[in-house]
Amino acid sequence: VPGVDNLVLDAKTLAHIFDGKISSWNDKEIKALNPDAKLPSTKIQAFHRSDESGTTDNFTKYLKAVAPADWKYEGGKAWQAKGGQSAQGSSGLAQQVKQTAGAISYFELSYAADGINTVDIKTKAAEPVKATTENASKAIAAAKVAGKGKDLALELDYNPSADGAYPITLVTYEIACEKGNKADTLPATKSFLNYIASEDGQGQLADAGYAPIPDAIIAKVRETITALS
Known part of the structure; x- marks a missing residue:
């Protein structure tokens, strides 16, 4: 996200982002999780895998388990939600995130390099958790x-x-x-x-x-x- 070094999201907000219900980075749901951040009005570009993958299966299992009221899809290796953009493979997603303003996606941590920031996830723990x-x-x-x-x-x-x-x-x-x-x-x-x-x-x-x-x-x-x- 342009101008934001540390971004916090939770399962509900991620579900809304990847289901097209949140369309800009200064949405009130994101602001509530990042009260001190200067969030831009940049349009969110959510990318998912175009091919079947274990990362899609795991990511959607997370959304379904933690935010079932907000993620109505059954999940699996194939992406089911409508909307958003797609790319093949984790390398394809990483490339799109790197070159697209306002982009967000999911892939292995090993691909989150060369200027790609990761999201801190709010859980039941006291503090949001970094992807390490x-x-x-x-x-x-x-x-x-x-x-x-x-x-x-x-x-x-x-x-x-x-x-x-x-x-x-x-x-x-x-x-x-x-x-x-x-x-x-x-x-x-x-x-x-x-x-x-x-x-x-x-x-x-x-x-x-x-x-x-x-x-x-x-x-x-x-x-x-x-x-x-």
Whole structure:
């Protein structure tokens, strides 16, 4: 947003923006969340993915979970709301945001570089939460393990009360068979997974714009890898 360094939004306002119900950056809803900001009358240019994507699925799950009265769409990998503009891939969205005045979109943090500012999200926590890899890790730490046994699938809280937990966080999984793996390929599989779960592997994620797995969960991941047979 031109002239605004730190912008705060919440699920309700984001739902209204991406559903075309808020059209300018000085709208009263945005002003209420940013009372000290000099918001311009610039027209909002909301961009969504033209292709199916996990980021669309996750973003709309967040809107549906936290602002169900304001986001009436079911969600999924394909964008369902009418209006707005579209681009293919996260790189396409990032490029449009970078070159279009008043633009807003959603994509991986790794694409939010070279002059693209991120939005602070108002949650149930005391302060709005910045989009950082550290805060994404806090959101993962606050998640519940929804899977059973060795299944470590997580159930994220899209409206967390934990300080610093960024709510629009997407978890990527590696899927492996717990038992019955081929003897000739199992060592390579475990070697790959062990590296990803190692301190060295996790240590490289933040530099690439991805969130390391919190200690309590990564310990369970390592135990699961060791038990593969």
